[in-house]
Amino acid sequence: MNEAQFNHPEAVTRGWYWLCRSDEIRRGRVKALRLLGRDLAVYRGEDGRVHALDAYCAHMGAHLAEGRVEGNSLRCFFHHWRYTAEGRCDDIPCLAATPPPGARVRRWPVAEKHGLVWLWTGAEAAHEVPEAPELAGQDCRMLLVSRFRKNCHPNVVLINAIDEQHFRSVHRLPGEILSMQPLPRDQANIEFHNTGKLPRSHWLGRLLGRFYKDALTYRLSYWYGSCGFVTLGPDFLHCHILFALRRGDDGETEGQTIALTRRRKGLSGWIADKLILWTTAAIGWYFANGDTRVFQTIRFNLRTPIGADRAVLAFIRHYEQQPLAEWNDEADDARPRRHMRGVSGKSA
Numbered sequence: 001m002n003e004a005q006f007n008h009p010e011a012v013t014r015g016w017y018w019l020c021r022s023d024e025i026r027r028g029r030v031k032a033l034r035l036l037g038r039d040l041a042v043y044r045g046e047d048g049r050v051h052a053l054d055a056y057c058a059h060m061g062a063h064l065a066e067g068r069v070e071g072n073s074l075r076c077f078f079h080h081w082r083y084t085a086e087g088r089c090d091d092i093p094c095l096a097a098t099p100p101p102g103a104r105v106r107r108w109p110v111a112e113k114h115g116l117v118w119l120w121t122g123a124e125a126a127h128e129v130p131e132a133p134e135l136a137g138q139d140c141r142m143l144l145v146s147r148f149r150k151n152c153h154p155n156v157v158l159i160n161a162i163d164e165q166h167f168r169s170v171h172r173l174p175g176e177i178l179s180m181q182p183l184p185r186d187q188a189n190i191e192f193h194n195t196g197k198l199p200r201s202h203w204l205g206r207l208l209g210r211f212y213k214d215a216l217t218y219r220l221s222y223w224y225g226s227c228g229f230v231t232l233g234p235d236f237l238h239c240h241i242l243f244a245l246r247r248g249d250d251g252e253t254e255g256q257t258i259a260l261t262r263r264r265k266g267l268s269g270w271i272a273d274k275l276i277l278w279t280t281a282a283i284g285w286y287f288a289n290g291d292t293r294v295f296q297t298i299r300f301n302l303r304t305p306i307g308a309d310r311a312v313l314a315f316i317r318h319y320e321q322q323p324l325a326e327w328n329d330e331a332d333d334a335r336p337r338r339h340m341r342g343v344s345g346k347s348a
């Protein structure tokens with residue numbers, strides 16, 4: 001297959017991408033971070049809100065994470081230009097007048113959710129950070145499980161969870177127990193629901209039949225090809241796992257697993273929440289670490305799709321029609337210039 005965006009080493013689609021854990025950005029502190037090939041200065045203002053600016057100062061290109069947080073603004077270390085959270089320079093100490101219009105750096109919309117800081121790769125976020133479908137709008141408790149790396153593109157990591165065939169071959173699930181039905185929700189979101197049959201002739205099917213009315217609950221909600229919620233578990237208790245993924249500089253996947261549950265009341269609720277989160281974390285860990293070997297060496301190329309690859313093909317098609325982000329267009333602004341332009345009078 002020949003895709004323009006799917007599994008592409010540089011394409012960045014518009015959406016929310018995880019940047020770091022919330023507790024890594026302390027109030028009044030700034031941190032240098034890199035996301036999808038772009039350098040950023042990420043800081044938490046005195047009001048507790050996180051902001052992300054392109055890293056290099058509009059004056060001479062100093063990295064703004066060398067500077068310091070002042071109120072809700074960021075002051076460059078070098079000549080003390082001050083930038084607002086919108087990326088506009090509003091103070092140059094040796095200049096009494098207003099700073100020139102070009103004195104600005106790009107700011108990116110940022111939000112905190114599920115224990116992480118997220119960045120939207122466009123001018124204005126089109127919607128909120130995604131939630132697990134069954135937990136939308138609810139007060140939740142979460143547990144940051146683990147960070148992981150895979151030697152392949154995040155799109156390919158997501159493929160794994162909807163790859164029906166490998167559940168039979170690698171994980172030895174019997175018969176037609178998994179059959180993933182693609183359900184596109186909107187341009188950025190697609191769900192996959194299991195509609196398979198519990199094989200009553202198999203001991204595992206009979207055992208699972210006690211806990212599931214119909215099909216085994218196994219649902220996925222994918223966003224932007226980089227973020228996936230998994231819902232699974234018996235009818236009386238669903239577990240929710242978030243896999244937040246992004247592409248690293250070498251084209252590999254940097255992932256973070258998070259267990260989520262609805263917040264229950266009282267001490268017994270707190271204990272129940274903890275038990276559910278730990279159980280979910282164990283499942284999430286198994287998911288994130290299963291099949292690891294194949295992801296160290298795979299060169300994903302679905303050259304010979306068959307009927308059982310239906311969900312995989314649906315995801316690839318879905319991802320292909322997502323809008324690209326305004327991310328790489330201005331990548332130069334986020335990198336230091338190697339040479340000064342125009343100083344010698346010659347064109348650069």
Ligand code: FES
Pocket residue numbers: 057058059060061062076077078079080081
């Ligand atoms: S390089 Fe930032 S103020 Fe000069």
Ligand SMILES: [Fe+2]
Pocket residue numbers: 160166170171290291
């Ligand atoms: Fe697997």
